[in-house]
Every structure is written in C-alpha cells, then in structure tokens.
Amino acid sequence: xxxLLEIMxxxxxxxxxxxxxxxxxxxxxxxxxxxxxxxxxxxxxxxxKQYHKAPFLIAEEVAAKCGENAFFTAEAVKPGFLNLNVxxxxxxxxxxxxxxxxxxxIPQLEHPGKLIIDYGGPNVAKPLHVGHLRAAVIGESIKxxxxxxxxxxxGDIHLGDWGLQIGLVITELKKRQPDLPYFLEGEAEYPEEAxxxxxxxxxxxxxxxxxxxxxxxxxxxxxxxTHELQEGRPGYRALWKKILEVSVADLKRxxxxxxxxxxxxxxxxxxxxxxxxxxxDLKAKGLARVDQGALVVDVAEETDKKEMPPCIIxxxxxxxxxxxxxxxxxxERVKLFxxxxxxxxxxKRQGMHFEQVFRVVRxxxxxxxxxxxxxxxxxxxxxxxxxxxxxxDGGVMRLESLLNEIEEEMAVKxxxxxxxxxxxxxxxxxxxxxxxxxYGDLSNQAAKDYVFDTEKFTSFEGNTGPxxxxxxxxxxxxxxxxxxxxRTGGGILEPLSADEKALMLSLTDFGKTVMDAxxxxxxxxxxxxxxxxxxxxxxxxxxxxxxxxxxxxxxRSYLTLLTLVKAVLEKAIDLxxxxxxxxx
Numbered sequence: 233x234x235x236l237l238e239i240m241x242x243x244x245x246x247x248x249x250x251x252x253x254x255x256x257x258x259x260x261x262x263x264x265x266x267x268x269x270x271x272x273x274x275x276x277x278x279x280x281k282q283y284h285k286a287p288f289l290i291a292e293e294v295a296a297k298c299g300e301n302a303f304f305t306a307e308a309v310k311p312g313f314l315n316l317n318v319x320x321x322x323x324x325x326x327x328x329x330x331x332x333x334x335x336x337x338i339p340q341l342e343h344p345g346k347l348i349i350d351y352g353g354p355n356v357a358k359p360l361h362v363g364h365l366r367a368a369v370i371g372e373s374i375k376x377x378x379x380x381x382x383x384x385x386x387g388d389i390h391l392g393d394w395g396l397q398i399g400l401v402i403t404e405l406k407k408r409q410p411d412l413p414y415f416l417e418g419e420a421e422y423p424e425e426a427x428x429x430x431x432x433x434x435x436x437x438x439x440x441x442x443x444x445x446x447x448x449x450x451x452x453x454x455x456x457x458t459h460e461l462q463e464g465r466p467g468y469r470a471l472w473k474k475i476l477e478v479s480v481a482d483l484k485r486x487x488x489x490x491x492x493x494x495x496x497x498x499x500x501x502x503x504x505x506x507x508x509x510x511x512x513d514l515k516a517k518g519l520a521r522v523d524q525g526a527l528v529v530d531v532a533e534e535t536d537k538k539e540m541p542p543c544i545i546x547x548x549x550x551x552x553x554x555x556x557x558x559x560x561x562x563x564e565r566v567k568l569f570x571x572x573x574x575x576x577x578x579x580k581r582q583g584m585h586f587e588q589v590f591r592v593v594r595x596x597x598x599x600x601x602x603x604x605x606x607x608x609x610x611x612x613x614x615x616x617x618x619x620x621x622x623x624x625d626g627g628v629m630r631l632e633s634l635l636n637e638i639e640e641e642m643a644v645k646x647x648x649x650x651x652x653x654x655x656x657x658x659x660x661x662x663x664x665x666x667x668x669x670x671y672g673d674l675s676n677q678a679a680k681d682y683v684f685d686t687e688k689f690t691s692f693e694g695n696t697g698p699x700x701x702x703x704x705x706x707x708x709x710x711x712x713x714x715x716x717x718x719r720t721g722g723g724i725l726e727p728l729s730a731d732e733k734a735l736m737l738s739l740t741d742f743g744k745t746v747m748d749a750x751x752x753x754x755x756x757x758x759x760x761x762x763x764x765x766x767x768x769x770x771x772x773x774x775x776x777x778x779x780x781x782x783x784x785x786x787x788r789s790y791l792t793l794l795t796l797v798k799a800v801l802e803k804a805i806d807l808x809x810x811x812x813x814x815x816x
Contacts, residue, residue: 233329233330233333233336233337233339233743235339235740235741235743235744236303236318236326236737236740236741237260237261237262237271237744239303239326240260240271240303240304240316240318241258241259241260242258243258243298243301243302243303243304244258244259244260244273244275244294244298244302244304244306244314244316245257245258245259246258246297247294247295247297247298247299247302247306248275248279248294248297250297251290251293251294251296251297252293253275253279253283253290253294254279254282256275257273257275257276257278257279258273258275258294259273259275260272260273260316261273262741263315263316268315269307269315269316269317270316270317270318270737271304271316271317271318272313272314272315272316273313273314273316274312274313274314275294275314276288276290276291276294276308276312276313276314277311277312277313280312286312287311287312288308288310288311288312290312291308291309291312291313291314292308294306294308294314295307295308295314302319303318303319303322303323303326304316304317304318304319304322305317305319318733318737320726320727320733321726323726323727323733323736323737323740324724324725324726324727324736325724326740327724327736327739327740327793327796328723328724328792330739330740330796331721331724331792331793331795331796334796334799337742337743337799337800337803338380338381338742338743338746338803339381339743339744339746339747340381340382341381341382341383344381344382344383344384345383345384345571345572345573346383346384346385346386346569346570346571346572346573347378347383347384347385347386347571347572347573347574347575348385348386348387348388348496348565348569348571348573348574348575349371349374349375349378349385349386349387349388349574349575349577350371350388350390350574350575350576350577350578351367351368351370351371351372351374351375351387351388351389351390351576351577351578352364352367352368352371352388352389352390352391352487352492352494353367353389353390353391353392353578354389354391354392354483355391355392355393355395355397356391356392356393356397356398356475356476356479356480356483356499357397357398357401357433357434357436357437357475357479358397358434358437358479359434359482359630359631359632360483360486360630360631360632361628361629361630361631362613362621362628362629362630362631362634362684363612363613363620363621363628364631365490365613365631365634365669365673366579366610366611366612366613366673366678367577367578367579367610368487368490368492369490369492369669369670369673369674369809370577370608370610370673370674370678370755371387371492371577372387372490372491372492372493372809373670373674373755373758373807373808373809374575374577374608374753374755375387376806376807376808376809377746377749377750377755377758377807378750380746380750380803380807381746381747381750385495386495386496386569386571387493387494387495387496388494388495388496388497388498388565389483389487389494389496389497389498389499390498390499390500390561391476391480391483391497391498391499391500392499392500393472393475393476393499393500393501394462394499394500394501394504394557395458395500396454396455396458397437397441398457398458398461398472398475399454399455399456399457399458399459399461400437400440400441400444400454400457401433401436401437401440401475402414402454402457402458402461402468402471402472403440403450403453403454403457404436404437404439404440404443405427405428405436405471406457408436409427412427412471413467414427414467414468414470414471415467416467417467418466419466420466420467422467422470422471426474426475426477426478427471427474428474428478429478430478430479430481430482433475433478433479440454459551462504476499480497486631486632489632489635489666490631490635490666490670490809491666491809491810491811492809498561498564500557500561502561502564503557503558503560503561503563503564504557504560506560506561506563506564506567507552507556507557507560509563510545510556510559510560510563510598511527511545511546511556513596513598514527514529514545514592514596517596517597519592519595519596520545523542524548525547525548526544526545526546526547526548527544527545527546528542528543528544528545529542529543529545529592529595530542531543531587531588531591531592531595533591540584540587540588540591541588543555543588543589543591543592545559545592554585555585555588555589555592558585558586558589559589559592559593559598562574562589562593562598562599562605563593563598566598566599566603571603572602572603572604573603573604573605573606574603574604574605574606575606575608575753576605576606576607576608577608577610578607578608578609578610579609579610579612580609580610580611580679581609582607582609583607583609586607587607590605590607593605606753608678608753609678609679610678610679611676611678611679611680611681611682612681613673613681613682613684614681614682614683614684615683615684616683616685618683621634621684634669635665635666635669637686638665638668638669638686638689638690639661639662639665641665641686641690642661642662642664642665642668642690642698643657643658643661645661645690645692646660646661646664646816649815649816651815651816652813652815652816653815656813656814656815659813660813660815660816663701663810663811663812663813664697664698664701664813664816665690666810667697667698667700667701667805667810667811667812668689668690668696668697668698669689669697670697670808670809670810671689671696671697671700671759671808671810672684672685672688672689672696672697674755674756674758674759674808674809675695675756675759675760675763676756677754677756678753678754678755678756695759695763697810698816699763699766700762700763700766700801700805701805701812701813701816702816703766703769703770703801704798704801704802704805704812705812705813705814705815705816706770706773707769707794707797707798707801708798708812708814709815710778710779710791710794711791711794711795711798713779714779714791717779719779719787719788719791720788720791721788721789721791721792721794721795722785722788722789722791722792723785723788723789723792724789724792724793725785725786725789728786729772729775729776731768731771731772731775731776732772732776732793734768734771734772735765735768735769735771735772735793735797736793738761738764738765738768739765739796739797739800741761742761742765742800742803742804745757745758745761746758746804746807749807755807755808758804758807758808759808761804762800762801762804762805765797765800765801766801769797776790778790778791778794
C-alpha cells in the first residue's frame with residue numbers, strides 16, 4: 233500500500249499546484265522538530281527563489297489550499313516552513329487499512345529483477361571464525377530484504393576451495409599418512425570414507441600453514457601439490473573431493489545454526505573452466521598486456537582520485553589469481569543465471585580488488601552495460617580493545633565458540649525467568665542468543681567497524697535483540713490472554729493519547745523503511761526502526777489499560793493495534809534473520 237509520506241506529498245503537491253506553484257515543491261518528510269510538528273515541508277523556501285516571492289507568503293497560500301480531505305493539518309511558520317500534523321481520523325483509517333492488508337505491509341518493486349548475492353566466502357578445510365560472521369549475517373539479511381520487495385534472489389556462498397590451502401592440507405596429510413592411495417602416481421582405488429574427521433582437518437591446516445611460513449621447502453612442496461591438483465592429478469583430485477565433502481558438511485551445520493541459507497554452493501573451482509576463455513577474450517580485445525612477465529589489464533580512468541593499479545590476470549609463472557577467478561565467476565554467473573545485478577558482501581578492505589575486477593569485465597563487455605555490479609563492503613568486528621575480536625588467550629575465536637558463549641550467557645538469564653518452562657529453556661536461550669548476535673551486528677552500519685560487546689548485546693534493555701524480542705513476546709502474551717478471555721480485535725479508533733498516536737505513526741513508516749533498507753543495502757535501518765517501534769509500544773503499554781479498558785470498542789481497537797505491531801515486528805526480525813520465542 234502507498235506509504236503515508238507519499239500520500240501526504242501528493243496531497244500537499246496538489247495544494248502547491250492549486251496555489252499556482254509547481255507540485256514538486258510539496259515533498260513531505262519527517263519533522264526535524266517533533267516537539268513542534270510530526271511532519272514538515274520546506275518547499276516554499278525553494279519555491280521562493282523561482283517565483284521571487286517571500287517563502288512565508290507562499291507557505292500561507294499553500295496552507296490555505298489544504299482542503300478538508302487532506303490527511304493533515306498545515307500551518308505556515310516563518311520564515312516559510314509548513315508544519316504538518318496527521319489528522320487522528322485519517323491516521324486511524326490508514327492503520328485500519330494496514331491491519332486489513334497484512335500481506336501488503338512491504339511494498340513491491342514495480343520492476344523487480346534477478347539478483348545474485350555473493351556472501352559467506354569461507355575457505356574449506358578451515359573452521360568458521362568470528363571474521364565470517366559479518367558476511368553471513370549481513371548477506372543473509374540483504375538477501376531476505378531483496379526478496380521481500382519482489383526480486384528473484386540467489387545467495388551464493390562462493391567457497392574458497394582452489395588455492396594454496398588445499399595444497400597445504402595435501403602436503404601435511406602426505407607427511408602424516410604417506411601410504412594412503414591418494415599419493416600414488418596415476419589412477420587408484422580410493423576409499424569411500426575420508427581419511428580424516430572435520431576436527432582432524434581443522435588441526436591439519438593450521439599446522440601446515442605454520443610450517444610453510446618457516447620452511448621454504450615445505451612451502452614449495454605445497455605449491456607443487458596445489459599446481460598438480462589444478463592440473464588434474466587423480467589422487468589429489470580425489471582427496472580434494474574428500475576435503476570438500478567433510479568441510480561442506482560442517483559448514484552447513486554451522487550456517488544452519490546461524491539460520492543462514494545459501495541457494496548456491498558454488499566455489500572457486502567452478503570458475504576454473506572459464507579462465508582460459510577469459511584470458512583469450514582479454515587478449516583478443518587488446519586489453520591484456522605483458523608487464524614484467526605478468527599479464528595485466530589497465531583499468532585506471534582519468535577521473536580516478538586515487539591511484540588505480542593494473543589488474544593482474546596471470547602471474548609471471550602463468551598462475552591465476554583471485555582476480556582471475558572472480559572475473560571468471562562473473563562470466564559463469566552471466567552464462568548460467570543471466571542476473572540483472574550482482575552484490576558482493578565482503579570485507580571493505582577488498583574494495584580495490586573488486587573495483588579492478590568490475591572494470592575489467594566492463595571494459596571487456598563480459599556483462600551487459602545495464603547490469604549492476606555492487607560492492608557492499610563491511611567493517612571489522614572488534615573487541616572492547618578496538619582490535620579484531622579474539623579469544624581470551626589472544627587467538628582467533630571460532631564462530632562456534634562465540635555462539636556457545638552467548639548461549640551460555642543467555643541460558644543463565646533465562647533460567648531465572650518463571651515464564652519459561654524448564655523444558656523450553658535451552659531452545660529459548662538459543663533463539664534469544666541468535667537475536668543478540670545478529671541484531672548486535674546488524675544494528676551497526678555495515679561499512680563501519682564496531683565493538684562486539686557481549687554484555688551489552690545480551691542485555692534485555694536498550695538497543696538490543698533481546699529487548700526487541702522481549703517487546704514482541706509481551707505483545708504475544710497480551711493477545712494470548714485476550715484470546716483466552718474470548719476478546720477479539722475490532723476496527724481502529726482515533727488515538728486518544730499522544731503515546732497511542734506516536735505508536736500509530738511509527739507503524740506507518742514500516743514499508744518505507746524496508747524499501748530504504750533495500751535501496752541502500754542497509755539492514756541497520758530496519759534495526760533502528762524496530763527499536764523505535766518497540767520504545768513507542770512500551771510507552772503506550774505502560775500508559776494504557778489495554779485488557780482492562782471498559783469501553784469494548786476501544787479495547788477491540790487496542791487489540792487490533794497490538795496485532796498489527798506484532799505482525800510488523802515479526803516481519804522485520806525475519807528480514808534480519810532471526811525469530812522470537814513464545815515466552816521469555
């Protein structure tokens with residue numbers, strides 16, 4: 233349904249036109265001074281320049297043209313602002329329409345598209361650590377928001393499965409178990425069961441990585457193993473498949489725990505068949521040149537304010553790089569899915585890399601001119617010391633360990649709550665802990681670094697996930713009690729109090745907030761919105777006798793209003809990637 237700002241802007245535009253001015257000056261926005269008015273229009277100030285007339289006189293003329301049918305009352309104030317307040321009767325009617333059209337709470341794009349969102353990006357053979365949290369959580373939310381407004385969206389994990397880390401695992405395993413058939417020359421029979429568990433695999437890689445940093449011959453052996461794998465050595469290919477099999481099973485378990493889901497489990501290796509064609513294409517179009525033995529593409533533009541180095545496609549030894557793989561991945565996605573847009577949710581420090589890649593594919597016309605290639609870079613998740621989040625002993629914290637820590641913290645708080653049955657306590661703690669983690673991350677602007685504060689994020693007070701859930705569960709409890717007493721909702725009446733009107737006005741902002749969050753790839757806008765909505769509800773709740781209201785029509789109106797708040801909060805937290813328990 234049309235949002236309230238659009239309705240008001242249209243009506244005020246008609247008033248401007250009626251007074252002899254361009255309708256475009258009627259744009260309405262939320263007031264900068266809520267103590268003075270709910271909405272405002274500064275159009276008269278801009279119109280004054282075009283019409284050579286005092287802005288206050290224009291504002292007065294426009295205010296006079298706002299008829300009885302307008303959603304608002306308008307007052308001209310010096311030097312030329314229009315202060316607007318929504319009429320209670322019109323607001324009640326609008327909220328009533330929202331309540332009746334619950335499935336239409338989120339606006340739909342007029343021209344939806346097909347999107348691929350690249351997020352996750354873990355390397356196989358390694359456990360997920362806290363550094364993987366932001367890509368997973370932000371990417372999942374952007375995917376859900378993009379779908380909610382009508383797009384067809386594919387989420388791709390884009391696994392790192394083709395680089396040196398695989399060669400390191402092969403080399404270390406060969407040292408430990410040299411008699412495995414994977415290390416024989418030529419074809420052989422390979423066991424169905426992997427020669428390692430995920431726990432063993434997660435120990436093998438860091439051991440191998442540490443050795444390669446101090447032992448040059450060991451590193452050379454790993455590089456050779458990587459090369460032979462990529463050239464198709466049968467035993468190494470078979471072992472690589474086992475590494476993938478074990479790693480992916482563990483990754484799926486961890487992502488499931490985060491309620492993060494991928495439509496595509498594609499990887500770097502999937503792009504390899506496209507690389508020769510990419511190289512030939514760049515050469516044929518005269519875009520690639522040799523520089524000190526390496527094959528590069530110049531991507532600098534005259535308008536660049538910072539130095540933009542050439543994009544290296546092949547190293548001097550003929551090896552491909554991440555840039556090569558990422559270009560080939562774009563080519564693969566165009567061929568298989570023909571998307572209208574690709575969004576990369578990755579660490580913002582990779583901005584230069586992706587700008588180079590995007591410029592190469594555009595120069596080479598590997599994508600349609602109208603295709604959008606979007607880099608959605610995110611900042612780092614830091615500890616209270618302002619440095620990247622670590623374990624207590626200074627190591628990189630596994631994501632699983634962080635989730636366990638938050639769940640344990642939440643379990644202690646839930647255990648004291650008499651509203652939660654003992655048999656539901658563990659599941660409730662898990663649900664609230666996930667909200668604490670996701671909301672704690674998403675409530676921050678994605679591009680900025682932020683401090684992960686366990687104590688703050690698990691609090692039931694303030695701008696936190698548990699506070700949002702507590703508000704939602706409180707509403708559920710009231711509605712459940714009303715149902716037990718056979719009390720139902722009814723038509724929305726005009727608000728009686730300032731708190732009731734404020735709650736209604738907050739509800740009207742939901743659709744616009746979701747669309748803004750989509751257009752700006754900004755889940756934090758939804759977080760800010762539901763925090764305000766929760767605050768507005770709680771003020772209304774504490775100042776209003778809801779079930780105790782003696783006027784039956786007024787009580788039914790309250791219950792309908794609460795049902796709508798519940799629906800909005802549930803839709804919002806689903807867009808953020810978490811849910812609410814029944815009791816807290």
